[in-house]
Amino acid sequence: MSYLLVKSEPGSWSWDQQVAAGAKGTAWTGVRNHTAKQNLMKMKKGDRAFFYHSGEGKEIVGVAEIVKEAYPDPSDAEGKFVQVDVIPVEPVKTPVTLATIKGTPALKSMKLVKLSRLSVSPVSADEWRTIAKMTGIKA
DNA sequence: GCCAACGTTGGC
DNA sequence: GCCAACGTTGGC
Numbered sequence: 001m002s003y004l005l006v007k008s009e010p011g012s013w014s015w016d017q018q019v020a021a022g023a024k025g026t027a028w029t030g031v032r033n034h035t036a037k038q039n040l041m042k043m044k045k046g047d048r049a050f051f052y053h054s055g056e057g058k059e060i061v062g063v064a065e066i067v068k069e070a071y072p073d074p075s076d077a078e079g080k081f082v083q084v085d086v087i088p089v090e091p092v093k094t095p096v097t098l099a100t101i102k103g104t105p106a107l108k109s110m111k112l113v114k115l116s117r118l119s120v121s122p123v124s125a126d127e128w129r130t131i132a133k134m135t136g137i138k139a
Numbered sequence: 140g141c142c143a144a145c146g147t148t149g150g151c
Numbered sequence: 152g153c154c155a156a157c158g159t160t161g162g163c
Contacts, residue, residue, distance in 0.1 A: 009149090033158075054149060098150080117148050117157060 003123040004039060004049040005112055006064065006086070015051050015061040018088045025067045025085040028120075029075055036120040040082050041070045049086065050123065050131065052112065059095040063137060064088055093136030106130045 006028060008014070018026065031037060043049075043066045051062040068085035101107045107130060111121035123131075132139040 007149095035158095058150075115157085116150065116155095119148090 002042065002044065002047050003125065003128040004043060004047060004066075005052055005060075005110075005121050005123050006049045007052045007054050007112075007119045007121075010053045010056045015053065015088070015091070018051065018062070018064065018086070019091070021088075023087050025087045027073075027083045028086050029073050029083040031073070031081055031083065031119060032076070033117075033119065035115070036118055037081055039118075039120045039122055040084055042122075043069060043084050045069055048089065048128070050128075051088075057095070057097075058099075059097040060092060060131065060135060061095050062088060062091045090137060094134065096131055096134050100134070101131075104130070104134075 010016075028040075031040060045066055045068065047066045049064045049066065050060045051064050052058075052060050064086040066084050067087050070082040070084050072079050073081045073083040098112075101110060102113060107113075107127055110123065110127055111118060115121065129139050
């Protein structure tokens, strides 16, 4: 199993909306960046992703799971980009902010920090465990 | 095929 | 609201 971090502006798609959508899953769509696309393509069913709020909050607020692997994004007329379907798994007990991540030696080299504009980024198993501990969820 | 100009994203 | 980082576009 691999781990990811997906990023969204809560103003356009928030964790609360993801939770409200429930177990039927929703498409993680609108990705228009080739690096992010590569990361989407690597996702497998059952993989876990941290759900991060950019702009408002700048913190990890929940855990999502991939329920459908990459398939063509219908909102892309060219048909070059893909989307995956995700469901909410659980909210975090304690949100982990970007400031905290930057201040944590084990996490400062995260892609989230290095490539702040990337909307879908990989998370290593070590990083996942560290953040899981900080948020109070089970890894 | 190179590179400057421009647009977009996201942190501050 | 500003600026840095990065992707994309278009002229050559």
